Amino acid sequence: LRDGALEGELAPALTIKDSVPFALQVFSHVISQLFSSILAGKSQSRGLVVVSFSRSPSFYLDLLKKGTDVASIQILDCYSDPLGWKDQLREVKHMDKLYNSIIELGKGLVGGGKIRFSIAIDSADEMLRHAPVSSVARLLSNLRSHDQISSIFWLLHSDLHEARVTAVLEYLSSIVASLEPENFSLIKHNSKKGKFHVRFKKRNGRVRVMSEEVHIEQSGINFINQGLVPKVQFSLQLSEKERIDKANVVLPFEHQGNGKPIQIYDGRRSLVDGSGEIIYYRDSDDEMPDSDEDPDDDLDI
Amino acid sequence: MAAAKTRTSTFSRNLSTAPPSHGPGLKCGPNGTVFLSSGIPDLDKILGGGFPLGSLVMVMEDAEAPHHMLLLRNFMAQGLVLGQHLLYSSPARDPRGFLGTLPSPAASKDDKSRERDPDQEKGLRIAWQYKKYFGENQLDGQRDGKHEYSNEFDLRKPLERHFINGPRIDCVSIQDSDLSTLRDRCATFLSQFPRNDGSISCAGRIAIQSFCAPQCAYSNMEWDMLSFIRSLKSMVRSSNSVAIVTFPPSLLSPSFCKRWQHMADTLLSVKAIQDEDKELAQLLTGYQDMVGFLNVHKVARINTQVPVILEATTFSIKLQKRRYLVLECLNQAPVDGSSGTSYGTSGGCSSSSKTGNLDF
Numbered sequence: 001l002r003d004g005a006l007e008g009e010l011a012p013a014l015t016i017k018d019s020v021p022f023a024l025q026v027f028s029h030v031i032s033q034l035f036s037s038i039l040a041g042k043s044q045s046r047g048l049v050v051v052s053f054s055r056s057p058s059f060y061l062d063l064l065k066k067g068t069d070v071a072s073i074q075i076l077d078c079y080s081d082p083l084g085w086k087d088q089l090r091e092v093k094h095m096d097k098l099y100n101s102i103i104e105l106g107k108g109l110v111g112g113g114k115i116r117f118s119i120a121i122d123s124a125d126e127m128l129r130h131a132p133v134s135s136v137a138r139l140l141s142n143l144r145s146h147d148q149i150s151s152i153f154w155l156l157h158s159d160l161h162e163a164r165v166t167a168v169l170e171y172l173s174s175i176v177a178s179l180e181p182e183n184f185s186l187i188k189h190n191s192k193k194g195k196f197h198v199r200f201k202k203r204n205g206r207v208r209v210m211s212e213e214v215h216i217e218q219s220g221i222n223f224i225n226q227g228l229v230p231k232v233q234f235s236l237q238l239s240e241k242e243r244i245d246k247a248n249v250v251l252p253f254e255h256q257g258n259g260k261p262i263q264i265y266d267g268r269r270s271l272v273d274g275s276g277e278i279i280y281y282r283d284s285d286d287e288m289p290d291s292d293e294d295p296d297d298d299l300d301i
Numbered sequence: 302m303a304a305a306k307t308r309t310s311t312f313s314r315n316l317s318t319a320p321p322s323h324g325p326g327l328k329c330g331p332n333g334t335v336f337l338s339s340g341i342p343d344l345d346k347i348l349g350g351g352f353p354l355g356s357l358v359m360v361m362e363d364a365e366a367p368h369h370m371l372l373l374r375n376f377m378a379q380g381l382v383l384g385q386h387l388l389y390s391s392p393a394r395d396p397r398g399f400l401g402t403l404p405s406p407a408a409s410k411d412d413k414s415r416e417r418d419p420d421q422e423k424g425l426r427i428a429w430q431y432k433k434y435f436g437e438n439q440l441d442g443q444r445d446g447k448h449e450y451s452n453e454f455d456l457r458k459p460l461e462r463h464f465i466n467g468p469r470i471d472c473v474s475i476q477d478s479d480l481s482t483l484r485d486r487c488a489t490f491l492s493q494f495p496r497n498d499g500s501i502s503c504a505g506r507i508a509i510q511s512f513c514a515p516q517c518a519y520s521n522m523e524w525d526m527l528s529f530i531r532s533l534k535s536m537v538r539s540s541n542s543v544a545i546v547t548f549p550p551s552l553l554s555p556s557f558c559k560r561w562q563h564m565a566d567t568l569l570s571v572k573a574i575q576d577e578d579k580e581l582a583q584l585l586t587g588y589q590d591m592v593g594f595l596n597v598h599k600v601a602r603i604n605t606q607v608p609v610i611l612e613a614t615t616f617s618i619k620l621q622k623r624r625y626l627v628l629e630c631l632n633q634a635p636v637d638g639s640s641g642t643s644y645g646t647s648g649g650c651s652s653s654s655k656t657g658n659l660d661f
Contacts, residue, residue: 132521133515133521134517134518134520134521137514137515137516137520138476138515138516141392141516142394142516145393145394164552167364167552168515168552170364170551171364171514171515171549171552172515199365201365201366201573202576206366206573206574206575206592206593207365207366207574207575207576208575208577209575
């Protein structure tokens with residue numbers, strides 16, 4: 001998501017689907033990560049538009065503010081008045097109007113031209129409640145093909161919809177992340193662990209699958225980094241003992257300049273004097289004894 | 302490679318007149334069928350010559366991979382290069398954009414490297430399990446005429462502009478239009494190629510991409526879509542053209558998915574491969590180069606009752622040198638003697654390599 005879209009291609013899109021209560025935390029995690037990389041300049045997009053349906057805009061402002069300026073974020077408020085009772089303009093049903101307002105907000109954020117922005121849709125469920133699947137699909141695919149959109153992601157509660165609707169949203173996205181509770185029989189509110197599976201559709205047509213464990217804590221969400229390290233033949237992780245040993249190794253340039261005489265191991269002398277010897281028998285006595293000398297002495301310059 | 306064996310019967314036609322000569326890009330086949338190339342020479346071989354005129358080809362997409370686009374690109378580019386007419390429709394707002402990604406025919410250096418001296422090979426005694434690799438050389442007899450029928454396409458080189466801007470291409474966006482306008486466009490397109498008994502001057506190709514894509518307004522009207530396909534099939538059958546329709550089966554209800562599959566004369570499906578799948582890598586050779594699988598479910602037989610039984614139905618899609626689309630049979634990787642894996646793989650394996658019964 002961070003790398004964004006290439007010219008002429010559809011923007012990457014992520015569906016976070018779940019059936020457990022802590023998906024909203026995952027969504028907040030993703031959004032805050034993306035936002036921090038936007039602010040740090042590491043991502044292709046320069047701004048973030050949040051379309052909030054199921055939570056109030058002030059929640060997102062609080063989440064993402066945290067001491068940074070909010071000039072790079074715009075929130076489209078679809079939460080307060082979705083059916084347009086108070087204010088006709090706020091009606092959410094018309095996907096075309098929604099599309100236009102998202103694009104306007106985004107343009108207002110980053111200007112016109114080539115600069116791109118990202119979109120986070122709070123909950124696709126709410127969109128599907130108000131509009132038929134084909135209009136939502138059309139909205140999403142048009143957003144993806146817009147030149148100025150770097151990436152887009154949304155949350156979907158898969159147990160609220162028919163299988164076809166979930167299939168449609170998966171079809172439209174290039175990354176699908178699904179959350180499962182750890183143990184199906186324990187779907188209680190205090191079950192705090194789960195698994196996070198991701199399927200990436202790569203450009204060459206292959207699918208990469210990854211999964212991680214997820215722990216919910218008071219302060220936030222914690223991804224236990226089990227599966228994201230690619231499976232190679234080498235073991236890239238260190239055990240505790242290995243970690244301690246690694247910390248104990250003194251690197252060669254670290255111990256110089258400590259005041260002790262500098263000892264550079266050159267391979268010819270053993271480290272501890274006198275305990276070992278290297279005995280060398282020459283292969284033949286005819287061998288010229290200049291093999292130890294500097295070969296450059298032969299040069300005639 | 303699997304090649305469909307053409308059955309020659311004891312009946313022979315009384316050809317009083319010379320067989321009609323056809324326009325470029327058309328080849329006569331058995332039973333009076335005329336073929337058009339799919340743009341992928343390997344696929345033509347598998348299907349026994351190509352797509353027969355008047356058939357409807359359906360391709361089942363995989364929602365996770367864009368391989369159907371590769372098939373469509375080659376099909377469309379082949380038609381344009383040979384001067385055949387093309388009607389393309391897709392759910393994008395501007396289908397013309399896709400035409401920029403069509404590949405250009407590859408330079409034909411490969412022909413020379415493939416010519417072998419046939420006399421030399423007669424002295425070779427080939428072990429039986431390798432015979433399948435040598436069978437294909439005998440079919441290379443008519444290399445000269447090949448470029449008039451099919452080309453290999455270089456997927457990295459875009460097609461020259463003058464092919465795309467010609468008058469022979471028509472594009473329709475199905476996002477906003479409804480089925481009746483689409484049907485009218487197809488009907489007017491196909492009326493240019495009526496079928497009669499004379500020689501065929503030119504043929505047409507129709508390519509419809511992602512027909513039941515969710516962005517289209519009609520995508521939940523399943524019966525209407527089915528009747529569109531049926532009328533398309535009948536229009537195509539009475540004209541000299543071939544239509545390809547691709548669709549993602551996961552977005553249809555299962556009964557309609559089956560109905561659509563029955564509508565097809567030739568049915569293909571593409572599947573994605575998981576990256577870094579160790580089990581699959583152990584099971585198949587050449588796993589690293591594969592980008593996907595192609596399954597051939599049905600092959601069109603319009604003028605005859607004899608079905609085609611292929612030696613293999615699953616092929617791996619590979620991009621040679623990242624440019625040329627190649628279809629290969631799946632080969633089971635050599636299995637070490639201690640573990641005896643069963644044949645129960647998801648793709649059908651055509652080679653009968655032995656599993657580990659050799660314990661010395």
